[in-house]
Amino acid sequence: MTFVILPQSPRSTPLIAVRQLLVNYPVLEGILWGAIFHFFSLD
Known part of the structure; x- marks a missing residue:
């Protein structure tokens, strides 16, 4: 399992939380x- 290290910025914090949810x-x-x-x- 690979973990992508994202820069710690306010914008990337939700992405980290979502990624943790998907992992769990x-x-x-x-x-x-x-x-x-x-x-x-739906088109």
Whole structure:
């Protein structure tokens, strides 16, 4: 498992939190991708 070191800036902090959530709860990643694909298929 690879961890990308992001610069500590206020903008990147939410990305780190989201990445930690996806690592801890892989099912959320599946839901997220499902929602993205559903959103793009609404055309």
